[in-house]
Amino acid sequence: MAISEVADYAHLTGADIEALGVEFDAIRRDIEASRGERDARYVHTVIRLQRSLEIGGRVVLFASVFPPAWLAGTAMLGTAKIIENMELGHNIMHGQWDWMNDPEIHSSSWEWDIAGVSAHWKQTHNYIHHKYTNVLGMDDDVGYGLLRVTRDQRWRPWSVGNPVYNLVLQLFFEYGVAFQHLELGKVTEGGVDRVEFMRRCREVAGKVGKQTAKDYVLYPALTGPAFLPTFTANLAANMIRNVWSNMVIFCGHFPDGAEKFTTADLDDETRGQWYLRQMLGSANFEAGTVMAFLSGNLCYQIEHHLFPDLPSNRLREISVRVRALCEKYDLPYTTGSLPVQYLKSWRTIAKLALPNQFLQATADDAPETASERRFADPKPRIDPVTGSRRGLLTALRDRAGV
Structure with a gap:
């Protein structure tokens, strides 16, 4: 039930993991040293594009009583909102552009165009999710307190609504982001200070009211x-943004191969172990230039989790080096087409609406839930004939009969 010994699961020694961490640190240093004019030019170009699309869309909607104008205005506004949410808001608030010392695009000052309060999101996402990625009981993004996405989460009767909850969450995802920091589950259990809870509620209500x-x-x-047509166009544009954001995020966290972890290794976790957990707990999807841009470059979710504060436009080149390290250490690089990754996420959400006794596979060896106990002897090996490493990727292929 979830991975408790990350090194064993990865078929790596402690020395291997620390060496892997050193190589990831080298990637970080190289990218930080090479940031400059082309990166600054990129983000300013994105801002101009986003604002042009938003202004253009809102101007076109003055004629939204005519269906073609409604469609064009909605499409432009929806695209502008996607870009603001994914490639600007999410990445700016990660501090990816703080090195420019530009107050307009600094993580401390950006307030994004959704119902969620940026300061709340930076706590629940930047700190908690990225520090404790997929750690059960620590990372609220494992199901968002609403969905059952791993067999480690106990089945309850209300879990049968899993697919319905996810559909609603998709359509109104910005409100899910807004309410997440309120920690409503902990409130019902008396785990949140009432004064603090009311303060958060006022902040959320203020942002929701403004939007x-x-x-x-x-x-x-x-x-x-x-x-009225402009009203419906704004509603549609927000839902387009919500569904797309939800799809991108779920493809990065819930398809097969995005592993879950216990708190067992957290106390003494080294930087190398943190890097390894980010790799094992994230998944990519394949995208061309346009789709990568519209996803905020989160088609490179693995790279983003390894280096959340490095500029998003550099993740493609980082991915080449990450893939090479995966090959060197015989680790899986979890990726697939967007439809496949998305359908795998939905499959997990749908089937986990059922109690475990109705599911196939075991709690240690299922597509969405795995642990080191899926292997009889999860230890690193060197092939005596070829001298090549036989690690996690080879072990997974052996189990699948590939």
């Missing part, structure tokens, strides 16, 4: 007779 007034009152009112 609601902007998208569903102010901008529709500016279009006069087109109030």
Whole structure:
């Protein structure tokens, strides 16, 4: 039930893991040393594109009583919101552009265009999720306190609604982000200070109210007779952004091969072990230039988890070196097409609506839940004939009969 001995699961020695950490540190140093004008030019170009699309979309919506104008305005506005959310907001608040010392795009000042409060998100996501990635009981992103996504989470009768909950979460994902920091589950158990909880509630209510007034009152009112079609266009644009963001995030965290962990190794976790956990707990999806851009380059979720504060436009080149390290240490590089990764996430969510006794495989050797106990003897080996490493990737292939 989840991985408790990360080194054993990865078929690596302690020395291997520390050597891997040294190589990842070298990648970081190289990228940090090479940041410069081309990166600054990139992010400023993205900002201009995003603002042009938003302004253009809102102008077109003045004619939204005509269906072609409604479609065009909604598409432009939805795309602008995706770019603001994924390639700008998410990445700026990770501090990817703080090295520029530009107050306009600094992690301390950016407030993104969704219902969630940026300061709340930086706590739940930047700190908790990225530090304790996929650690059960520590990372609330493992199911968001709503979905059962691993057999390590106890089945309860309300789990039968898993697929319905996910559909609702997709459509209104920005509100899921907004409410996550409230820790409603802990509140019901008395685990959150009431004064602190009420403060967070006021902050969430203020941000939700501001977003609601902007998208569903102010901008529709500016279009006069087109109030209702502009209202529906704003609603559709927000849902387009919500569904896409949810899809990208789920493809990075819930397909087969994105492993879950216990707290067993956390107390003495080294930097090399942290790197290894990020690799094993994340998944990529294959994307061309446009799709990568619209995903905020989170098609490279593995690389993002390894280096969350390095500029997103550099993740593609980082991925080449990460793949090479995976080959060197015989580690899996979990990736697949977007439809396949997304369907695997949905398959997990759907089947875990059922109690474990109705599921095939075991709790230590299932597509969505694995541990070092899936292997009879999870130790690193060197092939005596070829001298090559026989590690986790080879072990997984052996079990699959590949």
